[in-house]
Amino acid sequence: MRLRNKSWAKPLIKANPDMISITPTGMQGKWQEKFADNQPLMLEVGSGKGRFITEMAKANPHQNFIALELQETAIAYILRKQVELKLPNLHLILGDGADLSEYFAANEVAGLFLNFSDPWPKTRHEKRRLTYKSFLSQYENIMAEGAPLQFKTDNQGLFEYSLVSMNNYGMQFDLVSLDLHKDKRVEGNIETEYEHKFSSKGGRIYELLAKFKH
Template identity: 55%
Template sequence: MRMRNKPWAKEKMMEYPQYVIQNPEEHRGKWKELFEKEAPLHIEIGTGKGRFITEMAKAHPDTNFIGIELSDNVLVSALDRLIEAEVPNLKLLNVNAKNLPQYFEEGEVDRIYLNFSDPWPKTRHEKRRLTYKDFLALYESILKPNGEIHFKTDNQGLFEYSLVSFSHYGLLLNYVSLDLHNSGMEGNIMTEYEEKFSNKGNRIYRCEAQFPDGQRA
């Protein structure tokens, strides 16, 4: 689906520097200073319109969250949610996930969420998938030892690919669900896409993968 261009999006985000952090590289290694209290740091890559990350921040006030989204046309919707919610434990970044080590130092992040990422189904686009080995190396570089990736998608092909990618990289698969909404899992917070696809009858796939302690070179 093509996203409507919002030429005013960047200007609006600049008006709320307390929510959309400008020059995030200046906070590398010091993110805890931007939040009201020191707490574990969880980030979502591809936060979209912000439903998941905002509701997670509400549900888990003892965790700090950062939502990362490359498209300013999309992130401005997440900003609107955050303005309304007024949760102190959530910040937003309008940056490219390829540059994560520029914004977070080694071991600064406790958990990464990947929700309904673009499946990039063509083989020649494999390197663009957020569960490709090069991205896993980026995640490992900023996660604490034993840090986790929580991954959800409705795309069976991407899910199968990701399980193999995780396993080949050496991650531990702590949880795998082939039908999340019929799994009995409690506390699941849906994204906009998750609700849309689930209402169409699509199965939702979810896994929790963990980097083993001591793997980092």
């Protein structure tokens, strides 16, 4: 969902270059410089307004987190939170998920999150889905051996597509949940804004955990 432009977004981003990077093609292998401590680097592609990534950073102080978002207004919402919270283990990127190999070095990322990505339901838009094989190839390149990929969605069609796409790519599944909020195998689930709203109305959430076979 595209957010309306906010007049305060650009000035806020411009005023906080230490907290946010814009299309950072010169940072491959250097992301630890952005954090107080050198810790495992976790990446969320498509962070929306940032509830998930900020709560993850709070709950996991021994990991570093990067929120990557294409929409300027959305990343500005996260930045506004970060200006207040000043979490030492959170950094933001305004950039395109299709350019991950330009942003990160091989094996640099220790975990990756895809939360409620745009389903792009029309067949002609398949290549835009974040679980399409070209995206999977980029994830594989930047992720360390055995690093987990977590995918959550409320869209059954996208979930089924993603299972097939990842299986065809040769990935290994550690968890497949058809109803996340009722799944006793899952502990400590942190919700996105959309997830909380959707599930509170009885909507079903799907989740999978997978990794690449290096």
